[in-house]
Amino acid sequence: MYSGSDKIEFLEQDVFITRVSLGNLFQNENVPNNDTDNDTDNDTDNRIVMIIELIEKDNKITTRKLSELLKTSQITIKRDFEKLKKQNKIIRIGNAKSGYWQIIENKSEV
Numbered sequence: 001m002y003s004g005s006d007k008i009e010f011l012e013q014d015v016f017i018t019r020v021s022l023g024n025l026f027q028n029e030n031v032p033n034n035d036t037d038n039d040t041d042n043d044t045d046n047r048i049v050m051i052i053e054l055i056e057k058d059n060k061i062t063t064r065k066l067s068e069l070l071k072t073s074q075i076t077i078k079r080d081f082e083k084l085k086k087q088n089k090i091i092r093i094g095n096a097k098s099g100y101w102q103i104i105e106n107k108s109e110v
Helices: 036-057 063-070 074-086
Strands: 008-012 016-020 090-093 100-103
Touching: 036 063, 036 074, 036 100, 063 074, 074 090
Parallel strands: none
Antiparallel strands: 008 016, 090 100
């Protein structure tokens, strides 16, 4: 690929290198910014809404089942559970094996 630049360097060291400056060739103002943080936040928000909906259908649903349904890792599901617990949206009743999830109703939203 050639940028049209007249600044070409030939360096001879242990290997022979040709260096061509591409200048501003790849800096196009028409290309949108890659906003992966926003995309990730939206994915997380959507996944959390889906987790709550799935818990409403089956309050004994496992992290394994959620990770399969939502096509993500069990670690991500556990991280989402921690976020939901900190936001006081869900609590775990009982132990990990025989317990269940309870959704905390927010009376101020009703």
